[in-house]
Amino acid sequence: MNNTELFKILIIAHATLGGISLIAGFIAAITKKGSQPHIQSGRIFYYSLGGSILLSLIAANMPEHSNPFLFAVGIFSGYFIIIGKRAIRYKLPMHVFNTDRIIHIVMLVTCVLMVMVPLIISKSFHIVAGVFGLVGMIFAIKNLLDLRNAEQVRNNWLKMHIGNMSGGYIASVTAFVVVNNFLPGVISWFAPGIIGGILIYYTSKRIDKKMKSSMTAYRMSLIFSFVLALGCMGGIFAQTPKFQINDSIKVKLLTKKQMLEDHEVLFSSIKNYHPTPFLYTNEQEYNTFYNKQRTEFPDSLTEMEFCILSKKLIAQLKCGHTYGILSDDWYSAVKGKNLLLPFDIKRIENKVYINNTTIDVFDININDELISINNMSIQEILQQMIMIQERDGNTLSFANEMSIRKFRNYFLFLYGFQKKFSIVFKTKSGDLKTIDLNPTNKRLKDKPQTKMPENLKKIFSNKWSSFYFDSINKIAYLDINSFDDRKEFKKYYKQVFQYLTQFHGVNLLVDLRDNGGGYFGHGNHFLTYLTSKKFEFNFQKSSSIKEKNDYMKLGKWSKLTEFAFSLKPKKYKVEGRKVRTFTYKPSKNLFSGKVHVINNGITFSQSSLVTAQLHENGALMYGAETGGTESSTNAMIIYNLILPNSKMNINIAHYQVISNSTKGDFGYGIKPDYLYSQSLDNEKDEVLLYTLDTINAMSRKTKP
Numbered sequence: 102m103n104n105t106e107l108f109k110i111l112i113i114a115h116a117t118l119g120g121i122s123l124i125a126g127f128i129a130a131i132t133k134k135g136s137q138p139h140i141q142s143g144r145i146f147y148y149s150l151g152g153s154i155l156l157s158l159i160a161a162n163m164p165e166h167s168n169p170f171l172f173a174v175g176i177f178s179g180y181f182i183i184i185g186k187r188a189i190r191y192k193l194p195m196h197v198f199n200t201d202r203i204i205h206i207v208m209l210v211t212c213v214l215m216v217m218v219p220l221i222i223s224k225s226f227h228i229v230a231g232v233f234g235l236v237g238m239i240f241a242i243k244n245l246l247d248l249r250n251a252e253q254v255r256n257n258w259l260k261m262h263i264g265n266m267s268g269g270y271i272a273s274v275t276a277f278v279v280v281n282n283f284l285p286g287v288i289s290w291f292a293p294g295i296i297g298g299i300l301i302y303y304t305s306k307r308i309d310k311k312m313k314s315s316m317t318a319y320r321m322s323l324i325f326s327f328v329l330a331l332g333c334m335g336g337i338f339a340q341t342p343k344f345q346i347n348d349s350i351k352v353k354l355l356t357k358k359q360m361l362e363d364h365e366v367l368f369s370s371i372k373n374y375h376p377t378p379f380l381y382t383n384e385q386e387y388n389t390f391y392n393k394q395r396t397e398f399p400d401s402l403t404e405m406e407f408c409i410l411s412k413k414l415i416a417q418l419k420c421g422h423t424y425g426i427l428s429d430d431w432y433s434a435v436k437g438k439n440l441l442l443p444f445d446i447k448r449i450e451n452k453v454y455i456n457n458t459t460i461d462v463f464d465i466n467i468n469d470e471l472i473s474i475n476n477m478s479i480q481e482i483l484q485q486m487i488m489i490q491e492r493d494g495n496t497l498s499f500a501n502e503m504s505i506r507k508f509r510n511y512f513l514f515l516y517g518f519q520k521k522f523s524i525v526f527k528t529k530s531g532d533l534k535t536i537d538l539n540p541t542n543k544r545l546k547d548k549p550q551t552k553m554p555e556n557l558k559k560i561f562s563n564k565w566s567s568f569y570f571d572s573i574n575k576i577a578y579l580d581i582n583s584f585d586d587r588k589e590f591k592k593y594y595k596q597v598f599q600y601l602t603q604f605h606g607v608n609l610l611v612d613l614r615d616n617g618g619g620y621f622g623h624g625n626h627f628l629t630y631l632t633s634k635k636f637e638f639n640f641q642k643s644s645s646i647k648e649k650n651d652y653m654k655l656g657k658w659s660k661l662t663e664f665a666f667s668l669k670p671k672k673y674k675v676e677g678r679k680v681r682t683f684t685y686k687p688s689k690n691l692f693s694g695k696v697h698v699i700n701n702g703i704t705f706s707q708s709s710l711v712t713a714q715l716h717e718n719g720a721l722m723y724g725a726e727t728g729g730t731e732s733s734t735n736a737m738i739i740y741n742l743i744l745p746n747s748k749m750n751i752n753i754a755h756y757q758v759i760s761n762s763t764k765g766d767f768g769y770g771i772k773p774d775y776l777y778s779q780s781l782d783n784e785k786d787e788v789l790l791y792t793l794d795t796i797n798a799m800s801r802k803t804k805p
Contacts, residue, residue, distance in 0.1 A: 108163055115156040119273060122150035126270040134259075143266070147186055150273055154179045176215075177237060178272040180208050184244070185265030191258035198248050205244045212237035351434055353404040359746035360398050360407055364391075367411055367425075367751060370653055370742050371418060376642045376735060376757040381419035381494050381768055390417050404431055405514055407747050412489040416500075419768075420754055421493040421705060421728065422736040427514075428748035439540045440518055441509045446471060446479075448505055449781060453479045455526070456783070459543040464536055468781050470527040474512070475519070486511045492728070493705070493735075494768035499728025502702030551786045554793060561596055563589060568597050574797050577601055578789075580612040581627070584619030584707045591626060598630045598690035607694045608796050611715070612789070614699055614724060618706025621683075621737065621758070628714055629688040631696055636714065638683040640737050640756040641675065652742055659738045659755075681756075696720040699792055700771060702728040710734060712771050713762035722773045723792040731765035734758050 128142035154175045161172035183204060190196045215234030247254055254261070355363075368391050372378050379387060394410060402410075408427050415425055444465070447456035453471045471479050486504035489511070493499060504511060522538045553559075557569035557578050565586050569578040579597060584590075601607060609631075618624075625638050655663070672682040698712055698720050709729025716722060716731070735754035742751035765771060777791040 108160055111156050111160040111163075115153050115160065118149045118153035118156070122146050122153060122270075122273055125149060126266075126273065130267075130270070146266075146270070147182055150182055150269060151179065153273075154182075176208075176211060177233065178269050180204075180237070180240070181265045181272065182269035185262050185267075185269060188258050188262035188265060191255050191261065194255075196255075198251060198254070202245065202248055205241045205248070209238055209241035209245070212241060353428075353431070353747070354401050355404065355407050355747055357398050357400050360402060361395060363407070363744040363746050363749070364395060364398075364411070364414070366650060366652055366744055367414065367742070367749075369648060370650060370740075370751070370753060371415070371423065373647045373649070374653060374740050374753050374755070375418065375420065375423060376754060377420075377733075378418060380733075380757075382417050387417055390414065403517075404428065404747055404749075405517060408749055409489055409514060411744075411747075411749060411751075412491075415751075416489060416491055419492060419494050420735050421491050421499055422734070422739065422754040423752060424491040425749050425751045428750065430748060437542055439542050440513050441541055442474075442512055442522060443538055443541045443543070444509075445545060446505060446508050447779070448483075448501075449779065453483070454781060457545045457548055459541055459545055461541065461543065463538060464534070465524065465526055465538075466528075467783070468529060472525040472527060472533070474525075475516070475523050477516075482512065482515075485515055489515070493709075493770075494730040494732075496726055496728070496730065496768070496770040498702035498726040498770055499705055500702075502728060506703075549784050552784055553786075554790065560600060561593065563593060566593065568600075570600075571793075574793075574800065575604060575607045576793065576796060577604075577607050577609045578612065579609065582614075582616050584616065584623040584627070584711075586623060587620050590623045594627055594630060594688075595690070598688070598692055601692060601694075602690055608697060608800065609692055609694055610697045610699065610792065610796065611720075612699045613704045613708050613712055614701040614788075615703045616705075616708040617703055618708045618729075618734075618736075621707055621710075624707040624711045625683070625685050626688075628711060629685050630690060630692055631715060631720075632685075632718060633687055633691060635684060635686045636761055637672075638685065638758070639673070639680060640758040641678045641680040642756050644677050644679055652745060653753075654741045654743075655738070655755075656741065662738055663755075697792065697796055698722055699724045699788060700727045700773065701725045701788075704770075705729045706734050706736060709770065710758060710760050713760040713765075716764055716771050717762040721775070722771055723775045723795070724773055724777055724788050726772045727770035729770060730768055731760060731762050731771045732767055733760055 122145075125142045125146035129139055129146050132139040132142065157175040158172060158179075161175065184201075187201060187204075212234040215237070216231050219231065378384075391414060394414060404427060408425065411425050415423055443459040443461055443463070445456050446453050448454075455465060455467050455469045455471060457467060458465070473479060474482060483501075483504050486508070487497065487500045490500040490503050490507075492503075519540055522540065524536050524538055525533065526536070527533050553569065554571075556571040556573050557576075558572070559567060560570050561568040563586075565583045566579065566581045569580075570576075571578070601609070621638060628636070666681050669681060669683075671680065673680040696715055696718070698715055700712055700722060701724050704712055705728040709727045709731070712722070712727055712729075713731045735757050737758060738755035740753040740755055742753060743749070744751065762771075775792070775795055777788045780787045
């Protein structure tokens, strides 16, 4: 049995005993004091709540499930009921208070440690343990001082019994109400304490009148004040994150008011600034999703939790160029911390495997099949990641790929700071194993370089592209991993296509896998060597912004670029839209052979526009569906939005770019004519090998 399974058993037993204590405590409260029903129900209440508290203290200190708040509440509840139970003995003349003094001293020492240990270890005051510790010290010191007058304590045994037992019961009720969300927000924390405190106070007054005791209501008001303090603390932590907060990292908590403001700014900015906000999701559906999120906001969330909700809203837009990241302060706070999984993954068909690891030595290897992390199946985890990943249109190819590429970071965003990762995996021999791994900040190992087929000889290369030629099979292979370059691309393509003019009957294979796009001038210049007629590059935006806000900014270079666009004469007039057009003519060394293109889910933005035009011109497609849609993309210029409270950094696309393709399904990427996927062998590019074999087979068929 692993720690997670044991934790679940403890929590179930804790909840069961807590439920019994609630019923028994209620019966004890409403029955006549001193009667058999009161005595029997009181005993059941004491032992069931005591057992529940004991289990909670064990669970709160288990690895991966540490919970200072649960531990602190357990300490206080236990202290209350122990003193309440022992108060019955105070009326006996022969009772000696030595054991009571020891209990108060133990409580005092425990509370001092609750305050001091975090200060010593993490050099910071732990708000939960610290506040409970300080209040606990007040109770323990006051009780020790009272024991100096044993006669007065004996006279007030009934009020001490009722007050302390009631305090324990109030804590139990509060926990039950909060966990089950019976009351909204902080009301669930305040209500039991306020109602219980008032009842304790008036019960104390009634006892004063009957017994004419010299003891004032001071002790009862002190308990009442503590219960209110507990309610305030509960209000702060009512929405405790689903993950363990690392004491060394300050996590920003957002109030409901702050979240609603940020949420509204995000939504209105998308509607007013995005060029086509309702191209793939109609306005009514988008508004419904937005309003549903607003009704479900709790009283507080951490910055990470709010970021996840915001990313889900952005994902509904289905624009891969509109996305949000956490604040700069958050990234500064976590920099250098051990927070990430020590491996990344790859997906082959419907299974997930370890792709690479850090330099740490542990019992998990590359190509072991990953089954689950912290009792969550890997498929469930990836599905959650896809829901927060931006994408273009209705295709999921980009979201699927990005959830794999960003797996370590997305796991942190979704599930927070973990002390350990419980990994279930299957070895290459088929054995099912479980291993606990520590989080890390180490980078992954350098992977071995993929071996190129022997027939392909490198002719030209630079940082963003390599050009190979197979003189035996007359296949030119041009691998372009980015269109970002703005300086050498004209010279480079001139060299490549001049080289190809010396050969006839050549097949050109263009590899755009993992090419996320870049400068439109670069991609379009490349197309001039592969398009026999002049072509247009059209992009558009709304003629006016409906409602501006002060949080949206356009960078200096973006403003200059837009100004330059505005100087260009308009070729097309579309009502309500501003359309800009660039026209390109075929280049001198035009390639006339057959073109083949390899794509994957990261073929995106400008890269997908290039693929779309090549598809229109008759190129064959291999690999997987592109991440960008065949009909259009968004970008050219990007707005930057900083949300006022969370300081989330949002990018919103400014223009819509229309492709020249008349093919494909609306909202989907360019689909392959030959669907090929990678195998487990990281040193072989199986997709490239399959594609080359297919091209060679085609060439053999066409030869006379």
